[in-house]
Amino acid sequence: MRPAARLQSAIELLDAILVAAKDGGASADQLAKSFFAERRYAGSKDRRAVRDLAWRAIRRFGEPPPSARSAFIALADEDAEIAALFDGSDYGPAAIGPQEQRAQGGPLPAWILPHLSILVDDSERPALLDRAPLDIRVNALKATREEVVRQLPEAEILHQSPYALRLPAGFPVDNHPLFAAGLAEIQDLGSQLIVDACAAVAGMTALDLCAGAGGKTLALAAAMQNKGTLIACDTNRNRLQKLQPRQIRAGVSNIQTQLLDPGRETDMLSKYSGECDLVLIDAPCSGSGTWRRNPETRWRLNPQRLERVCADQEKILNIGAELVASGGHLVYAVCSILADEGRGQVNKFLDTHPDWRAVDPCVVAGRTEGAGILLTPNHDGSDGFFFARLKKL
């Protein structure tokens, strides 16, 4: 494909991404996959170029542009190489007209700025949309970090967390024997630090209330050396089902899964009420801490959705708190850099629950934010997370 044709394809792909973001359709990654599946003539270099162009436009505009063409025309104003591709040639985009609309605004949605944590100042913002590295967690049930490093010499040891390694971006982990054999899992440093804050130990009763596909559950099982009771719950059947093959591969044997009906969580978990030494709540959230991985999710977020997500978090936090035994702990986490979902949520909980205290999560990363810790891509090299370790007195 000629460069102008690649730009025209990127415009078409971005239009599909815009429609899906508006209608709650497929993710940008999924759309890119089906887009290229329908265009077999595009070679691997073409695909990479088209995708890079589309993602450049997604990263550039925090709010959905009026159209893909308006986004690329605005980019053309900033970059002569892109401007030159609007040449009106066959398969390329039409030349830019004198009055054509330009997308406006910066890389972060304007409405979200007052919601950002106070620690996320101007200097922090570019890293929110940088390319994310590839972090892995060594599965302590099957290997030591040193053994894995011997097999992956390109891995960098991340000293903030005991099993964390960083691989060069794009490192081919799919089908790599280490991963197929369950010696390591892909997991961002921030997620590993949240599990460290849980301070899970062998023999305890722990419950992962929002387990999803079990990324953190598996890390908890390893910290518990496969001993004790570990309950993985979620309201999403598809996600929870993915845990089964993962735990077999990881050699984990102490996880029980429980699918929850939304609205009936407390009833369904009544047998664990006041019984758990540890409850982890990796709550559903805006995902603003993972914009660098999924930048188009900025276009799916709006003030009403943020409000709904915060209401869910408050509800789930109260459900989880009921399950903790006296003297036990709850770790609340969100992959978000918004104060409403992190500091604000925990402050509200502590104000209304006098029998709870925030305690030091004892991790060597992040910065104190209210009663918890904030991790950011710029400061910590991880995804953005807020987490707090709370103790029931």
Ligand SMILES: C[S@@+](CC[C@H](N)C(=O)[O-])C[C@H]1O[C@@H](n2cnc3c(N)ncnc32)[C@H](O)[C@@H]1O
């Ligand atoms: C941030 S994700 C969890 C990610 C997972 N812990 C991991 O490490 O991969 C949040 C999860 O909360 C689940 N969820 C939403 N509402 C819930 C509820 N009321 N009770 C339990 N889980 C819920 C969602 O289905 C989603 O899987």
